[in-house]
Amino acid sequence: xxxxxxxxxxxxxxxxxxxxxxxxxxxxxxxxxxxxxxxxxxxxxxxxxxxxxxxxxxxxxxxxxxxxxxxxxxxxxxxxxxxxxxxxxxxxxxxxxxxxxxxxxxxxxx
Amino acid sequence: xxxxxxxxxxxxxxxxxxxxxxxxxxxxxxxxxxxxxxxxxxxxxxxxxxxxxxxxxxxxxxxxxxxxxxxxxxxxxxxxxxxxxxxxxxxxxxxxxxxxxxxxxxxxxxxxxxxx
Numbered sequence: 372x373x374x375x376x377x378x379x380x381x382x383x384x385x386x387x388x389x390x391x392x393x394x395x396x397x398x399x400x401x402x403x404x405x406x407x408x409x410x411x412x413x414x415x416x417x418x419x420x421x422x423x424x425x426x427x428x429x430x431x432x433x434x435x436x437x438x439x440x441x442x443x444x445x446x447x448x449x450x451x452x453x454x455x456x457x458x459x460x461x462x463x464x465x466x467x468x469x470x471x472x473x474x475x476x477x478x479x480x481x
Numbered sequence: 482x483x484x485x486x487x488x489x490x491x492x493x494x495x496x497x498x499x500x501x502x503x504x505x506x507x508x509x510x511x512x513x514x515x516x517x518x519x520x521x522x523x524x525x526x527x528x529x530x531x532x533x534x535x536x537x538x539x540x541x542x543x544x545x546x547x548x549x550x551x552x553x554x555x556x557x558x559x560x561x562x563x564x565x566x567x568x569x570x571x572x573x574x575x576x577x578x579x580x581x582x583x584x585x586x587x588x589x590x591x592x593x594x595x596x597x
Contacts, residue, residue: 405585414487414572414590415524422583460524468514468537468579469586471524 373398373465377472384451385480392446392475394461399442406435406446407460409474415460419446451479483507485589487573493595494563502558502592504573513556514574514586515548517541524572529579530556536579560594568596 374397384390394404403422407415419428419435421444427436434447444461458476462469486505494500506513515527528538530548545561556575560567570591577584 403583407588412593414485415574415588417585417587420583420585462524464579468526468529469516469524469574470526473523 373401373463373467373470375461375463375470375472377459377461377475379475380473381476381478383478383480386451386453388451388479389447389449390451390477392448392459392461392477394444394446394472396442396444396463396470398465399439401439401463401465404435404437404444404461404463405469406433406444407462409458409460411458418459448477451477453479453481455479485573485575485587487571487589487592489592490590491593491595493597496565496596497562500560500563500594502560502571502573502594504556504558504589505554506556506573506575507587508554510575510577510587512536512576512579513548513550514576515558516572516574516588517569518572518591519569527558531579563594563596565596568594570594 376395378393405420406418421428421437432449437444456479458474460474462471488503513530518524528542529536547559549557572591574586574588576586
């Protein structure tokens, strides 16, 4: 059974810092991995999707990497801003629909 | 940009009552999903729907749950006899394709279901 773990559970950084969020999964037989952002009481906004054949994807200040063989992905956020404060979820698609991690709650302090 | 819309945003229901949660997926998407998130816990898959039938469901999706696409635009989740433990945020999602593709799932803002 696929398990997704995200570390750290919470992170607080000063504005302007670069930061890395980590995601690991137990079954490397995945089709793709998706990173989401969730604001309090809101839905999930898709940030990036990496297919299993890819190593990374970039969108603006966000860069996601995937090492399928080791079961790891990272989300790199450059020059963090207070507006980046949210919970970041990773989820994998394999032989079952999306399996989510519990998320990393990010606070960027002005 | 097209988006998934869900109604209502908040539903309060007495235990034992039936509730229907509604979703309008993105119009050219073919796969539809329901997920739930109990407060403080992970988002969990409930069911996926394709070509007017359930394609996959989790162990959470028992006989009290059903899904329907009553017309060309709506996708509904019905909980027949609600229990206290059904209190959660329910998310609808849709995608153009499923599996080994570059098609992400797009989520609605959710319906917060509170069972009293």
